[in-house]
Amino acid sequence: MRVMHNMTSDLRPHAVSYRERLSPSLWVLAAAAVSAPMVTLVFVPLDPTVALAAGVGVALALVIGLVAASPVIAVEGGELKVGRAHVPVELLGEPETASGEEARLLRGPGLSRTAWHLLRPGIDGLVRVPLTDPDDSVTEWVFSTRTPDRVAAALRRARAS
Structure with missing residues (x-):
């Protein structure tokens, strides 16, 4: 026989009463995104498609890394x-x-x-x-x-x- 637990009482002691991520400001995220054209310019002599992909990839990695590393x-x-x-x-x-x-x-x-x-x-x-x-x-x-x-x-x- 399976016993059902009252989920409300099980969750209440561990419920989150406050949570906030101290993410970077929009200016910091915009500055990280500006890395895309710089990286693209570096790789253009190799191949324009690779350069564009590298620029977008680096910019996305920087923005995601900044948000993920923000303290909570x-x-x-x-x-x-x-x-x-x-x-x-x-x-x-x-x-x-x-x-x-x-x-x-x-x-x-x-x-x-x-x-x-x-x-x-x-x-x-x-x-x-x-x-x-x-x-x-x-x-x-x-x-x-x-x-x-x-x-x-x-x-x-x-x-x-």
Whole structure:
């Protein structure tokens, strides 16, 4: 006899409450795409068809590589994941959000030397989360995000459950 499980209860503890890919700006992707004519010009003396295929292939590889290598921010399974780093939400304090001038200060002179950080150019929003683990030499996480309020709300929900 096959036993059916309640899929909602099985999925709820590991449900993703927030996920964001910090993909490059359109200007960076456009700059990568500009490699197509340059590569094409290099290979034109060999064969124009090969040159065109090589140019398009290199440009596509660069754009796909830039997007695939972009870090992901996620609050899932009781953890905050920023890029390859992760920490249980139980070890996090109250998240703070910043944008504009306040975020610029936190990225520069206001950045603690004991902070772990992932800062992306072109992304204005910032979240700062203190760590409450006394055995950890890192005192806070500071990372870029396009929607700092949504990240903070997801962290508060994850900590409450």
